[in-house]
Each structure stands twice: as structure tokens, then as C-alpha cells.
Amino acid sequence: MDLTSEKEKSQVHKFFAQCIERLKGSDKQLPQVLTMRELCLRGFAVHHSGILPILKEVVELLFQQGYVKILFATETFAMGVNMPARCVVFDNIVKHDGTEKRVLNPGEYTQMAGRAGRRGLDTTGTVIVLCKENTVHQPDVLKQLMMGSALELKSKFRVTYSMLLNLLRVEQLKIEDMLKRSYVESSSLRESINLQLDSMSLLNCPICDNSIREFHSALSHFCRNRREIWPKMNREPAINKLLISGxxxxxxxxxxxxxxxxxxxxxxxxxxxxxxxxxxxxxxxxxxxxxxxxxxxxxxxxxxxxxxxxxxxxxxxxxxxxxxxxxxxxxxxxxxxxxxxxxxxxxxxxxxxxxxxxxxxxxxxxxxxxxxxxxxxxxxxxxxxxxxxxxxxxxxxxxxxxxxxxxEIYTYAELAANCQNIDLNMEVSFLGAREMELRDREKFGAQHCADFETHLLEHRQRVRVERRAEKLKFDLSSDALLLSEEYQNRLAVLQNLNFVEPNKMVSLKGRIACEIHHQELLITELILDNKFHSRPPAELAALLSTLTCQYNSGKERLKFEEGSVFNEIRDSVTAVMTRLESVAAKHKSQIADVGCEIRFDLMEVVYHWASGMPFSKIMELTDAQEGLIVKCIQRLDEVCKDVRNAGRIVGDPALVEKMEEVSASIRRDIVFAASLYTSV
Structure with missing residues (x-):
């Protein structure tokens, strides 16, 4: 199939050649480069995380110019600001979000479907959802997907070890103040709730005015206690015998x-x-x-x-x-x-x-x-x-x-008599006393009002807004933030590992970790355990790649040659990580967040790259996609800079020099090719 004219082919060929010219030697003949050139010449292209960064930019530029007619892409491409298309086709409306498979939410669907229809060129845009393997999506699922409201914006703020260490190091800034700032949208929401409360008219009824709040509170407590007490009573043998079939x-x-x-x-x-x-x-x-x-x-x-x-x-x-x-x-x-x-x-x-x-x-x-x-x-x-x-x-x-x-019904007095548990007996008796209070029509005069039910509903609306305001007020309080389980657990881990002193002062170990922005605890332990000094640059690059690798080969345990340096590196890193995780587990926390686990799948690849092997030869050693390898090495360079800064804190010039050597060994050729957006 061919979708481009001869003139368009000429333009694509010229542009592609101009972009690829910056690559060196065998990099120009990589299978992915040749395949992508052939696809683009025919009006097709592919865009996902496994594609080389320079090729992704080529595809984006060709698509914007209209030379790519059909593009197979992941949702990341749809987030582009200026990437309109005439038609958008969904291969599936189910995605894996890193934790589980789920249906796209309305916001994600709208973002991608919104690419359909080019402003100034198309009067309408077409969106197609494929139904494969004779499976038709349920109407209610599609209705929610297309017509549902967008997800409410919520803070994704997380308490991290790096954040805690950096805040504890600054004496002028309290942690609770920083935490409060992360909930800025909650503060705005609380203001809007208070405005909503002020705009709500007060109940204007001489009968209900004084007693409806008190009566509602009594009703609310009674119903909540009743809901909580029945599961407990159901476990009492005598009461359970009452709940029989029939x-x-x-x-x-x-x-x-x-x-x-x-x-x-x-x-x-x-x-x-x-x-x-x-x-x-x-x-x-x-x-x-x-x-x-x-x-x-x-x-x-x-x-x-x-x-x-x-x-x-x-x-x-x-x-x-x-x-x-x-x-x-x-x-x-x-x-x-x-x-x-x-x-x-x-x-x-x-x-x-x-x-x-x-x-x-x-x-x-x-x-x-x-x-x-x-x-x-x-x-x-x-x-x-x-x-x-x-x-x-x-x-x-x-x-x-x-x-x-x-x-007749079983009264609370009769139910209490059937409770062997003394505490439960008292709870049921107390519930019975509350019931008697609610039956007293003289105590709660609101029950005599002719419009009592209407007024009760109006009061419920006000109570709902008041509860939301109270919840937000507590969530933003210093007590709630400092008593949060995540904060306390992570602080305990840092103190146990001696990153933080008992008086909450940051130790030298903690100051080293402050210079590192990824897997700070693990890298700090590796530095202080002297795991770097005895290794040449290529081995150090392989070791640090275990922290930046996102490729998963699917193998439970990779097999390396007997006596190879890779087995030694794996055992060394695993031993330190296991020690850290055991401490974190004691405090109901974790060292690595989801998606940041250590992986050894690209260790050998990075070792050979740092040793000077061409990229084309490296691709013969692994099944990993080119884009994932490049991303791993680029992130590795950032880690090298962090470790170099940590070396200066420790006062170790040898470590600083070694990390500069590692960085120099990996910063070359196609992996660090300049972006087309800044150089074309």
C-alpha cells in the first residue's frame, strides 16, 4: 500500500536524509531507521516509547506537515498540542495504567478523540472505536466514556525520602507548611464551600428553627450506631439464631x-x-x-x-x-x-x-x-x-x-439480654436509650411542623456542605498532615538507617542523599559501602543502569555466564536493596515506588555501550527496543551527575573523577543525538 505521491516521496526522502545525516557510521543502517524510512515514504509511521528519540521527532515533524497519512501511536502522541488528524481510530478502549487494566476515563478519551478534525481544513472529525474478535462494547460503558464528566483534579503529591531530607535540612521551613502548599487546590475548594454555605438561606420556620439541627444530629447518631452494631450482634450465637431462613x-x-x-x-x-x-x-x-x-x-x-x-x-x-x-x-x-x-x-x-x-x-x-x-x-x-x-x-x-x-418486634432490651459480651450488651442498651429519646416528640419540637420532611431535607443539604468544609479544614491542619501514616513511616525509615538523627537533624549520610534525585537511599548506601571505587567505568555504568532500566524481559532471573562481572554486580546491588527493604517493611513502608524497581535486564547492554561497542552491534545482544535502551542510558547520565555531586559532599575527588569518566563513556553517537527541534 502506498499513500504518497512522487512529489511527497521526494520531500520525505530529502527530509529524512537530512535528519539521519547527523548519525554516525552504522547507526544510519539500523533496522529501525531503515524500516521507518520505508514506512514514511509510503505515508505510514509508528510512534511509541520503543522508537529512537530522533525517529520519533522525524515522525512528529512529517505528521505535522501532512506527509504521514496513517500513524500508529500510543496515547502519549495524542497529548501533543499541535497534532490534529482527520480521523482517530481506537484499537481498544482498555489500557494498562501500570497497575491494572481498565477502561479509558472520559478525560483520556476526549484528549485523544479531540485530535480528530483539523482546524481550517476539516468541517468535522471522525472517531472510530474498533470492536475486535466479535466483542461489542456495552452501551453504558461507551456512554460513560464519551459523555461522562472529566475526572476531578486531585493532588498527586507524595511524601518521598528525598523531599523529607531536603525539608529537614532547611531549618526555616516546616514540613507541615510544605505539605499544606501541596493542597493548594483544597484551600481553593474550602473557600468555594464557605461561599456556598454563606449563600444558602437559613431555615425560616419558628417550629423547626431551634430543634431541627438537634433532632437531625440525634437521628444521624442513632442510625450510624445501628449500622455499626448489627454486624457485632450477628456474631452473638443467640441473636444469630434469630436470623434464620424464613x-x-x-x-x-x-x-x-x-x-x-x-x-x-x-x-x-x-x-x-x-x-x-x-x-x-x-x-x-x-x-x-x-x-x-x-x-x-x-x-x-x-x-x-x-x-x-x-x-x-x-x-x-x-x-x-x-x-x-x-x-x-x-x-x-x-x-x-x-x-x-x-x-x-x-x-x-x-x-x-x-x-x-x-x-x-x-x-x-x-x-x-x-x-x-x-x-x-x-x-x-x-x-x-x-x-x-x-x-x-x-x-x-x-x-x-x-x-x-x-x-411484635424484638426490642433492644431483648436483644441486649441475648448478648453474652458485656461491652456489646452495654452498646445495645445505650442504643435502646437513644431510641426512647427519639420517640419523645416533646423533646424535639420540629416533629410537630407540618413541613417537617421538607425542612429536614433542606437541613441535610446544609449539613452536607458543612461536613465537606470540616473535612477539608482537618485535612489541611498541621495535626492531620504531621500525623499522616506515610509521613511517620518514611521518617522512621530514615532514622533507622541513620539518614536522620533522633533530633530530626539531617546526618552526613542524609546530606549525601539530598544530592541524589533517584533511588537516593540505595545509591547512598552503595557509595558509603565503597561499591564504586574498585570498578572501571564500564562496570559502574552497568551497575547504575539497574536503577534506570525500565525494560522488562519477562524472565524471573536472568542468567549470565559463570563467573561474569554481571553476577557479582547483581548480587552486590541485591544485597544492599534487600537490607533496605527489610528496614522499610518493619515500618510499613517501601524503598522503591511502583515503576522504580531495580532491573538487571539491560546491564550487559549498557556495559558494552560504555566499552565503546557500536549501537548496531548492541542490538544483536538484546530483544529490547531501541528507544528503551536510549532512555535507560540517558537517565543513567543524570544519575552520574548526582553521584558526582555526592562525591563532592563526601570529599572524595576520586569518585568525582570516576563518575565523569562514566559519563564521558556513554555520551556519544545516536543515544545523545541533538534534538531536531533545536537544530533543524
Whole structure:
């Protein structure tokens, strides 16, 4: 396939030759250079981290000029400011972010898809998402990808060893002040929240004005304590016996849209330490059950933990205010609920009350199997079985009896009496006392207001904003920042390794580490363990490459020739790293962050490069892509500069001279070719 005209080929050939002319000798004949030239002549190109830097720049310039018609690129290219295209094709909408595979977020999709459509040339841009191997992306996934809101900007600030050492070295600057500055967007957010609070109108009701805040606080504490106490009570043998198959319960679970609903317990589900309840809920028809299932799935996937907690609290507070502490929702027509049913799972925390009513010898597994069968489209028209219909009739009767106050529930006093644990007994009794307070309508006059529910919702909106302001205030406080686990753990590691004195003064060892910007602890230990002096420049380059290599060959343990210097280097570096990691593990920390681990995959390659071997010969020794090798060596040069500066702190001119020799041995030819953007 050929997409360029003869004139365009001539321009590409001339430009490519001009750019490659700066390379020396055999570098001009590298397979990647020859392949890329052939591709560009035909109007194609490739752009990713494995491509040589000079070739990536050639591709970028040719693409901007319109000579490259089809470009295969990673998302990094799409971040370019001036890289528009007529059409953007997504080979996949799933990416690996260094930790796991996930779907692109809306911001990433928009950034890449936004390249489609050249300003002044195209009226529209085309974006295509490929569906390979007969797999079609789910509509809700695509809708979220294309129409979802961009991710909120959040501080990616991390406490690092280098940052701690440099801040401790400057007496005039407190660490907490530096940490506060990293949360500058939180300060702006707090200001906007305070403005939002000021703009909210105060509740203007003579009945609710004085007592609604107090009543809301009491409701909030009661509901939270009830959620926390039921998982504990469920572990008490006597109470666990009450939660048997066939027991009628009142539950409140916002995920399944259950607002103090009377349900039938089918069985208790145990998954490790987590316990939940499988329940039967009466619904009007099977379509309603399907919609509720879909809502439950969406709720779990789309909400953050904070939002889910807030909605759970709101559902329970409003239901408690409406129906009472142990009341149930009143169905306007109990017969309508006999048409069908739904089986779902709720956490133990969703329990509001346990009724002294149960269905004996309940065939729960049969009910669940019938429900699962009814969820299959071709069986949805089947009627509810006779046995299940009888169960639904009993459920309807219990609901009616509950409305008429003819059904007893287990009181907190009765539940407390069944608790063998003394502390739990006291907690349940205390919850019972709080319940009695909430039932006192004279204590909380807001309950007498005709618009009580509306006013309670308005107050909830204000409480939500107030809580956000309080959380931000605490997050920005000195106490919260200094007591952060990450800060304390990393400081303990530095003190244990003698980088920092007990009085938090930086030691000589710490001052050396301050000069190093990558793997500072490991390199400092290698310097002070005298691992550098006895090695020639090529071996030192190989040793330091273990800290800058990002290529992973996939082999668990690389095999080098028996007695080679590479085995010795690996053992030496590994021994020091193991010692550091054991200290960090004691303090629940780590030495190397994700993506900065030591790798030995390019040690031999760097050794030969520092020894003067041509790049073309080096490519015969490894499967690593050219771009990754160049990146490793370029980063290695930066590390050499850091170690040289550290040598000056130690007062070791021999180390300074040796690092200059290492740097001189690697700074040559294609690896350090000048950028086209500054020299063409």
C-alpha cells in the first residue's frame, strides 16, 4: 500500500536524509531507521516509547506537515498540542495504567478523540472505536466514556525520602507548611464551600428553627450506631439464631431501594469476614425486579464510597423520621405486591428491626432457583409457582398486621439480654436509650411542623456542605498532615538507617542523599559501602543502569555466564536493596515506588555501550527496543551527575573523577543525538 505521491516521496526522502545525516557510521543502517524510512515514504509511521528519540521527532515533524497519512501511536502522541488528524481510530478502549487494566476515563478519551478534525481544513472529525474478535462494547460503558464528566483534579503529591531530607535540612521551613502548599487546590475548594454555605438561606420556620439541627444530629447518631452494631450482634450465637431462613425483617438499603421494607430472609451469606443477607422482596412485576437489579449494579459501580455512605445515611434518617425507629413503609395497596417478587442481597447493616414472625420450613433454595430461571428472557412469562405465591400472601398479611400494630418486634432490651459480651450488651442498651429519646416528640419540637420532611431535607443539604468544609479544614491542619501514616513511616525509615538523627537533624549520610534525585537511599548506601571505587567505568555504568532500566524481559532471573562481572554486580546491588527493604517493611513502608524497581535486564547492554561497542552491534545482544535502551542510558547520565555531586559532599575527588569518566563513556553517537527541534 502506498499513500504518497512522487512529489511527497521526494520531500520525505530529502527530509529524512537530512535528519539521519547527523548519525554516525552504522547507526544510519539500523533496522529501525531503515524500516521507518520505508514506512514514511509510503505515508505510514509508528510512534511509541520503543522508537529512537530522533525517529520519533522525524515522525512528529512529517505528521505535522501532512506527509504521514496513517500513524500508529500510543496515547502519549495524542497529548501533543499541535497534532490534529482527520480521523482517530481506537484499537481498544482498555489500557494498562501500570497497575491494572481498565477502561479509558472520559478525560483520556476526549484528549485523544479531540485530535480528530483539523482546524481550517476539516468541517468535522471522525472517531472510530474498533470492536475486535466479535466483542461489542456495552452501551453504558461507551456512554460513560464519551459523555461522562472529566475526572476531578486531585493532588498527586507524595511524601518521598528525598523531599523529607531536603525539608529537614532547611531549618526555616516546616514540613507541615510544605505539605499544606501541596493542597493548594483544597484551600481553593474550602473557600468555594464557605461561599456556598454563606449563600444558602437559613431555615425560616419558628417550629423547626431551634430543634431541627438537634433532632437531625440525634437521628444521624442513632442510625450510624445501628449500622455499626448489627454486624457485632450477628456474631452473638443467640441473636444469630434469630436470623434464620424464613424470618421476617425490616430493612433499609438505598442500593436496592428498600425504604424500611418488610422482607423475608432466605439465608445468611458468609464470604470471609463479610456477612450479608439474601432476602425476598415483593414487587409489582418482573420488569420492576429487573429495573431494581440494574439500579443496584449501577449504584455499586458509579458511586464513590463517600457518596454511597451519604446516601445510605440519608435513606435511613428520612425513613426513621417518617416511620419511626422500628417502623415499616406502608403500602397503599398490599394486594398489588402479590404479583411477583425479587431476590437480592443486602448487608447485615441494613437491618432496622427483627419481627417475631417467621415462615417455618421455608424452601429458600427453590425460591432462588425459580427467580434465577425467571431472569432468563424466555422464561419471564411464566407465572409464580403456587408455593411462592403462598409465601407472598404471608408477606402481605404481615405487612397489613404491621400497619395495624399487630406484630411484635424484638426490642433492644431483648436483644441486649441475648448478648453474652458485656461491652456489646452495654452498646445495645445505650442504643435502646437513644431510641426512647427519639420517640419523645416533646423533646424535639420540629416533629410537630407540618413541613417537617421538607425542612429536614433542606437541613441535610446544609449539613452536607458543612461536613465537606470540616473535612477539608482537618485535612489541611498541621495535626492531620504531621500525623499522616506515610509521613511517620518514611521518617522512621530514615532514622533507622541513620539518614536522620533522633533530633530530626539531617546526618552526613542524609546530606549525601539530598544530592541524589533517584533511588537516593540505595545509591547512598552503595557509595558509603565503597561499591564504586574498585570498578572501571564500564562496570559502574552497568551497575547504575539497574536503577534506570525500565525494560522488562519477562524472565524471573536472568542468567549470565559463570563467573561474569554481571553476577557479582547483581548480587552486590541485591544485597544492599534487600537490607533496605527489610528496614522499610518493619515500618510499613517501601524503598522503591511502583515503576522504580531495580532491573538487571539491560546491564550487559549498557556495559558494552560504555566499552565503546557500536549501537548496531548492541542490538544483536538484546530483544529490547531501541528507544528503551536510549532512555535507560540517558537517565543513567543524570544519575552520574548526582553521584558526582555526592562525591563532592563526601570529599572524595576520586569518585568525582570516576563518575565523569562514566559519563564521558556513554555520551556519544545516536543515544545523545541533538534534538531536531533545536537544530533543524
Amino acid at each position: 424470618r421476617f425483617l425490616i430493612v433499609n438499603n438505598v442500593q436496592n431501594q428498600l425504604e424500611n421494607e418488610i422482607v423475608l430472609l432466605l439465608k445468611e451469606m458468609v464470604n470471609g469476614q463479610r456477612r450479608s443477607l439474601q432476602i425476598l422482596v415483593a414487587v409489582k412485576n418482573l420488569d420492576t425486579a429487573i429495573q431494581l437489579d440494574q439500579h443496584a449494579d449501577k449504584f455499586q459501580k458509579s458511586l464513590t464510597d463517600d457518596e454511597a455512605t451519604w446516601q445510605t445515611e440519608e435513606s435511613q434518617i428520612l425513613a426513621t423520621a417518617k416511620y419511626g425507629t422500628c417502623g415499616s413503609r406502608h403500602d397503599s395497596d398490599t394486594t398489588a405486591s402479590l404479583w411477583n417478587y425479587r431476590v437480592c442481597e443486602v448487608p447485615v447493616e441494613a437491618i432496622v428491626a427483627v419481627l417475631k414472625k417467621q415462615v417455618k420450613q421455608l424452601a429458600s433454595s427453590e425460591i432462588v432457583q425459580d427467580y434465577q430461571r425467571n431472569m432468563i428472557p424466555r422464561f419471564r412469562s411464566e407465572e409464580v409457582s403456587t408455593n411462592t405465591m403462598k409465601i407472598l400472601q404471608q408477606l402481605s398479611q404481615v405487612k397489613t398486621a404491621m400497619q395495624n400494630e399487630e406484630v
